[in-house]
Amino acid sequence: MVVPQYGIKFAVHIITNHFGDRVAKVCECLLRRGPLNRPNIKRYTELTDEQVKNSLLVLIQQNCVQAFIVEQLGGFGDEPRLNTQYVALFDNILHRVRFAKFLTIASQEFDKQCVELLQGLLEHGRLTLKQMFERAKSSEKEGTSVVLDSVRESLSKLATAHYVERCPAPEPLLMAATEEETPARKRGSKSSKLVEEPETIEQRAVAAAAPVETLRFSVISTDSGVHGENNDNNLTSITVGQKRKHNALESDESRTADELTVLYRANFEEFIRHLRHKACIETVRARLDDGAATVLGAMLEATRSSEQKVKTRYSVPLSLGSIYEEVIKREAGRNMTLDHAKASLNQLGYPPLVKESNGSYSIEFEKIIELAQNDEMESVVLKKYGRDAYRIFRLLSKANCLLETDKISDITFVEKKDTLKILHKMWKDEYLDMEKLFMSGARQSVFFLWKVNKTTLSRYVLDEMFHAALNLSLRLAHELDQEKELLNLPADRRTGHLLDRYNRLKKVRILLESSQMKLDDAIMLFHYF
Structure with missing residues (x-):
């Protein structure tokens, strides 16, 4: 792109x-x-x-x-x-x-x-x-x-x-x-x-x-x-x-x-691989449980050396015994039995985040990252358009096909008038694709069909994230520039209202920098992983 x-x-x-x-x-x-x-x-x-x-x-x-x-x-x-x-x-x-x-x-x-x-x-x-x-x-x-x-x-x-x-x-x-x-x-x-x-x-x-x-x-x-x-x-x-x-x-x-x-x-490539593994583990933890996350982390560690040499959408296949051997090396996995590890692998198989073939298991990286991207896009929609829009977007995202306005309204329990308004707004902001279907008969009718184009949307969301990252960085630079003289003062001279201003700047800086870090995690989901 x-x-x-x-x-x-x-x-x-x-x-x-x-x-x-x-x-x-x-x-x-x-x-x-x-x-x-x-x-x-x-x-x-x-x-x-x-x-x-x-x-x-x-x-x-x-x-x-x-x-x-x-x-x-x-x-x-x-x-x-x-x-x-x-x-x-x-x-x-x-x-x-x-x-x-x-x-x-x-x-x-x-x-x-x-x-x-x-x-x-x-x-x-x-x-x-x-x-x-x-x-x-x-x-x-x-x-x-x-x-x-x-x-x-x-x-x-x-x-x-x-x-x-x-x-x-x-x-x-x-x-x-x-x-x-x-x-x-x-x-x-x-x-x-x-x-x-x-x-x-x-x-x-x-x-x-x-x-x-x-x-x-x-x-x-x-x-x-x-x-x-x-x-x-x-x-x-x-x-x-x-x-x-x-x-x-x-x-x-x-x-x-x-x-x-x-x-x-x-070698930036290796650090990004490490951060991708972390994102995969946290996505599984949020969707399933700690046990599944521990098993996935063990599989990632066991296949790390082979992944460094060959970039594929699947990890190298591992047997159940090899996975369990790696699981019990980890502090979080020492209380897991073999049956518990196998149950976690079965959890990871629905949806297929881990693929099983002839008793061997391999990680489907693309599926896990796609789930994380969907979660991020749904979160953006929720913050930007509200809960009704979030339900509509989630339906269309999972359907992965064109749906008519009335059907969307019926499934999401949102009034048709509100549904059309929300759909039109998200379409105008490039979050949705829309097609018109003309039906001829005694009276010509027009039906609006909607779907999520994830490829187009991911590009748009990524650009919005870059925009937000730029704004956060500019805001932080502005805050620090405004209080340049205060920052240059010795610590023993920051008293009274000067100390209040310094503490306020410290809180703002921590907030902006932590927001930058979280936003960068989201950017990596769409641009690197």
């Missing part, structure tokens, strides 16, 4: 807050116009070549722009020309508001040093191992010391869990674009794709730049091996004597070069 207009405005607002107006101007140009080379960016933004260059360097450093080289066919008898272009990575820009969530996830699994290392990568975008060490060294407290090996070990832990990866190639080569290729601005919502869309040039550039899987999550270790998921495949035997010394010297040189040149960054 085309990136919603308020999605672009929100992304530009994020970049403006983080890097200033000039960098945001270059970013907005790429978001609205698609891939461009430097001369065209300069022409559209009316900035100098140096300003454009510096802005692009910032955006690339922060993983918000990917450079790539396109081979353009020359004229008759001319050689093909290579042209460097730049494309904005919309999703990566939005991830910047989720850094606190990513750090919370890491803090639940790793020690303080790992979390601090990840925080450095999120703040600086890309760092070498040497830069991570220097950063850790500069922040160490008196009486403590940071060893390079301990930083490398922390990096290896994060890479093994896929939370950190090697950076993509700076300028991968793409062959000449074909006519079938869609503009870079267009992308599909993962939850609403009915058919596979052609790859955009943005997707091709990202795929071409990605490191090969054997290197993506690897870190050179002190013993010349490679830490990460491919450790076993990269260890080689070393013969004795001169060959051992020669190999040791080569490995030292290679390791030093790696520390100075290989760049690492946070």
